[in-house]
Amino acid sequence: MNILATTLPAVHLAEGASATVGNPAINISIFLSFVLVTLVVVIRASKSTATAADYYAGGRSFSGTQNGLAIAGDYLSAASFLGIVGAIALQGYDGFLYSIGFFVAWLVALLLIAEPLRNTGKFTMADVLSFRLRQRPVRVAASISTLAVTFFYLLAQMAGAGALVSLLLGISSKAGQSLVIVIVGVIMIVYVLVGGMKGTTWVQIIKACLLVTGVAVMTVWILAMFGFNFSAILGAAVETNNKPAMLEPGLKYGVSEISKLDFISLGLALVLGAAGLPHVLMRFYTVPTAKEARKSVVWAITLIGLFYLFTLVLGFGAAALIGADRIKGAPGGVNSAAPLLAYELGGSVLMGLIAAVAFATILAVVAGLAITASASFAHDIYTSVIKKGNSDPRRELRVAKTTVVVIGLISIAGGIGAQGQNVAFLVALAFAVAASANLPTILYSLYWKRFTTRGAVWSMYGGLILSVVLIVFSPVMSGAETSMIPTADFAVYPLSNPGIISIPASFLLGFLGSVTERRKEDPYKQSEMEVRSLTGVGAEKPVAH
Amino acid sequence: MASTPSVDPNGSAATLGIDFPAVQRSEQFQRLRSTHRSFVFPLAVAFLVWYLLYVVLAIYAPGFMSLKVLGNINLGLVLGLLQFVTTFGITAAYVRFANRRLDPQATALREQLEAEQLEAQHHAIQHRGQPGASEQPGTSEGVRP
Numbered sequence: 001m002n003i004l005a006t007t008l009p010a011v012h013l014a015e016g017a018s019a020t021v022g023n024p025a026i027n028i029s030i031f032l033s034f035v036l037v038t039l040v041v042v043i044r045a046s047k048s049t050a051t052a053a054d055y056y057a058g059g060r061s062f063s064g065t066q067n068g069l070a071i072a073g074d075y076l077s078a079a080s081f082l083g084i085v086g087a088i089a090l091q092g093y094d095g096f097l098y099s100i101g102f103f104v105a106w107l108v109a110l111l112l113i114a115e116p117l118r119n120t121g122k123f124t125m126a127d128v129l130s131f132r133l134r135q136r137p138v139r140v141a142a143s144i145s146t147l148a149v150t151f152f153y154l155l156a157q158m159a160g161a162g163a164l165v166s167l168l169l170g171i172s173s174k175a176g177q178s179l180v181i182v183i184v185g186v187i188m189i190v191y192v193l194v195g196g197m198k199g200t201t202w203v204q205i206i207k208a209c210l211l212v213t214g215v216a217v218m219t220v221w222i223l224a225m226f227g228f229n230f231s232a233i234l235g236a237a238v239e240t241n242n243k244p245a246m247l248e249p250g251l252k253y254g255v256s257e258i259s260k261l262d263f264i265s266l267g268l269a270l271v272l273g274a275a276g277l278p279h280v281l282m283r284f285y286t287v288p289t290a291k292e293a294r295k296s297v298v299w300a301i302t303l304i305g306l307f308y309l310f311t312l313v314l315g316f317g318a319a320a321l322i323g324a325d326r327i328k329g330a331p332g333g334v335n336s337a338a339p340l341l342a343y344e345l346g347g348s349v350l351m352g353l354i355a356a357v358a359f360a361t362i363l364a365v366v367a368g369l370a371i372t373a374s375a376s377f378a379h380d381i382y383t384s385v386i387k388k389g390n391s392d393p394r395r396e397l398r399v400a401k402t403t404v405v406v407i408g409l410i411s412i413a414g415g416i417g418a419q420g421q422n423v424a425f426l427v428a429l430a431f432a433v434a435a436s437a438n439l440p441t442i443l444y445s446l447y448w449k450r451f452t453t454r455g456a457v458w459s460m461y462g463g464l465i466l467s468v469v470l471i472v473f474s475p476v477m478s479g480a481e482t483s484m485i486p487t488a489d490f491a492v493y494p495l496s497n498p499g500i501i502s503i504p505a506s507f508l509l510g511f512l513g514s515v516t517e518r519r520k521e522d523p524y525k526q527s528e529m530e531v532r533s534l535t536g537v538g539a540e541k542p543v544a545h
Numbered sequence: 546m547a548s549t550p551s552v553d554p555n556g557s558a559a560t561l562g563i564d565f566p567a568v569q570r571s572e573q574f575q576r577l578r579s580t581h582r583s584f585v586f587p588l589a590v591a592f593l594v595w596y597l598l599y600v601v602l603a604i605y606a607p608g609f610m611s612l613k614v615l616g617n618i619n620l621g622l623v624l625g626l627l628q629f630v631t632t633f634g635i636t637a638a639y640v641r642f643a644n645r646r647l648d649p650q651a652t653a654l655r656e657q658l659e660a661e662q663l664e665a666q667h668h669a670i671q672h673r674g675q676p677g678a679s680e681q682p683g684t685s686e687g688v689r690p
Contacts, residue, residue, distance in 0.1 A: 097603060104592065107636070110639060111589050235617045247621075248619065248621060249611075250603075250604070264597075264604065271593070294640065301633070302633075302636075309629060447582075523566065530569055531565050531658075535651050
C-alpha cells in the first residue's frame with residue numbers, strides 16, 4: 001500500500017544497528033578532505049561576490065557546461081543515488097521506473113521552460129510568474145510555494161544525512177546522528193553565507209563530477225566482472241535472491257488496484273515536478289544567455305541520463321553480488337546498497353570515497369536549496385512586497401543571508417525531528433507540490449495569453465494546499481505500518497501521492513480563475529513578455545568583473 | 546499607460562524604446578512564434594503520451610512487459626531503455642532545431658530591436674525631462690535587485 005515508504009527510500013533508520021562496514025577513519029578523512037577542498041574553492045569564489053546578481057545568480061557568468069554540471073549536482077540527490085540503487089537491488093524492475101520518471105521530466109524543462117525563463121526573469125521563479133500579472137499577490141504566492149517545496153526537500157536531505165551516518169561512519173546512536181545533522185547544517189550555512197551562488201555552484205560542479213565518475217567506475221567494474229554481459233548480471237541477481245519476478249514490473253506496485261493507481265499518480269508527479277522545482281529553475285539564471293541555458297540543460301540531461309543508466313547496473317549488481325537479505329540487514333537498510341557494493345568491489349578505500357561522495361551530495365543539494373529559499377524570501381517578499389521595491393541592495397542581501405541562517409536552523413531542527421521518519425515521503429512530496437503549485441502557473445504565464453492574476457493565485461494556492469492536505473490525509477501520514485504516525489488512522493485519501501488529483505486540479509483552477517476574472521491584465525506586458533521570451537531582447541546581462 | 550514602454554530602474558534601459566505590441570504583431574515575430582510552437586508543443590505532447598503509455602503498460606500489462614527478448618532481458622527493460630533513447634533523441638533533435646531554425650530568426654529580430662532601441666534612446670536624450678513617460682509600478686523591472 002504505502003509505495004513511497006519503501007521504494008525511494010532516502011531512508012529509514014536501521015534500528016539498533018551496530019555493525020560497521022569499511023573503516024570509519026578512512027571514511028571521515030576522505031570526507032573531511034572534500035569539505036576542506038570545497039571550502040577553499042568557495043572562499044576563492046566569494047572574492048567576487050559583491051552584488052545581488054553575484055550572490056543570487058553567480059554574476060550570470062557560468063558557462064552552459066559548468067551550469068549543466070551544477071544542475072546535475074543539484075538534481076542527483078541522495079534519494080537518486082542511494083535510494084534508486086537500493087530500490088532496484090530490492091524491488092528490481094520497479095526501482096527502475098523511478099529513474100525513468102526522474103529523467104524524462106527534463107524534457108519539460110528543455111522544451112518549454114529553460115530558455116523563456118532565462119529571457120524573462122532575473123533571480124527567482126516569481127520574477128517570471130509576476131512578469132505580466134499583479135506583482136504582490138503573485139510574488140507572495142510564488143514565494144510561499146518556493147519556501148514550502150524547499151522546506152520539504154531540505155527536511156529530506158537533513159534527515160537523510162543523519163540516517164546515512166549509521167552505515168557510513170558507523171554511528172548508530174540517535175544522539176550521534178543528531179550531532180552529524182547539526183554539523184552538516186552548520187557547514188551548509190557557512191558555504192552559502194560565504195560563497196553565495198558562485199560558491200554553491202562550484203560545490204555542485206565538484207560533487208557532480210565526483211558522483212558521476214564514481215558511479216561510472218563502479219559500473220564498468222561490475223560489467224567487467226560479468227564479461228560485459230548485462231543479461232548475465234540480471235541472471236545472477238535472480239539467482240542470488242531466488243526471485244525471478246524482480247526482472248518484471250509489478251513486484252512492488254502491482255499488488256492492488258489502489259497501488260497501481262498510486263504509481264500512476266507518482267509517475268505524473270515525477271515527470272511534471274522536476275521543471276517546477278525552484279532550485280532547479282533558479283539555476284537557469286546563472287548563465288549569460290538563453291542559448292547557454294539550453295546548453296546547460298543538454299549537459300544536465302546527458303549526465304543525469306548516464307547516471308540513471310549506471311544506477312540500473314549498480315542496482316542489479318548489488319542484488320547479484322550482495323543480495324537483498326544482506327542489504328536489508330545492514331545499518332542504513334535499503335540505502336546501504338550502493339556503499340555496500342562499493343565495499344564489495346574496492347574494499348574500504350572505495351567505500352570511503354563513495355561515502356564522501358554521498359555526504360557531498362547531501363551537502364551540495366542542501367546548499368542549493370538554502371540559497372533558493374533565501375533569494376525567494378529576500379527578493380520576493382522582503383524587497384518587492386514589504387519594501388515595495390524600495391529596499392537598497394545591501395539590505396536585501398543582508399536579509400537573504402539572515403534567511404539562510406534561519407532556514408539552516410529550522411532544517412537542522414526539522415532534520416533531527418524527522419530522524420527515522422520516512423524521508424522518501426518528503427522528497428516525493430516536494431515533487432508533487434512543485435508539480436501542483438508551480439508548473440501550471442509557469443506554463444500558463446509563458447504560453448497562455450488570457451492568463452490572469454486570479455488564475456495564478458488560485459492555481460498556486462490551490463495546488464499547494466490540495467497537495468499538502470491530501471498527503472496529510474494519506475496512508476503516508478497515518479493508518480499503515482510504515483506511516484509517520486502508525487498509531488493513528490485518519491487516512492481518508494487512499495493513495496500515497498496526491499499528484500493524480502492535485503496536478504489536474506491546479507491546471508483547472510488556473511483556467512477557471514482566469515476566465516472568470518473580469519479585470520484584464522496589462523496587454524502591453526503580455527506583448528513584452530512574449531517578445532522577450534522568444535528573442536531574448538532586454539534579458540539580464542552577465543556581470544562583468 | 547498601456548502602450549508606454551517600461552523603464553528599467555537599473556539604468557540599463559533594457560527594454561526602453563521598444564514598442565512590444567507592434568513587434569508582437571509583426572510578421573517576423575509571428576513567424577518565429579509559430580516556428581517555435583509548432584515544433585515544441587507536438588513534441589512535448591508526444592513524449593508525455595509515450596511516457597504515460599509506458600507507465601500504464603508497466604502497471605497494467607506486466608505479462609506483456611515480461612516477455613523475454615534476449616537472454617534475461619525482457620520487453621519491459623527494452624521499453625524502459627527506449628525511454629532513455631527517446632529522451633536523448635528528442636534532446637538532440639530540439640538542439641538541432643533550435644540552432645538551425647530558432648536562433649537565426651531570434652537573433653535577427655533581437656539585433657533589429659536593439660538597433661531601433663539605440664536610436665530611440667538617442668532621441669530620448671535629446672528630449673530630456675520626460676524619461677520614459679511613466680514608471681509602471683507593476684513591471685518586473687520595477688524591482689531592484
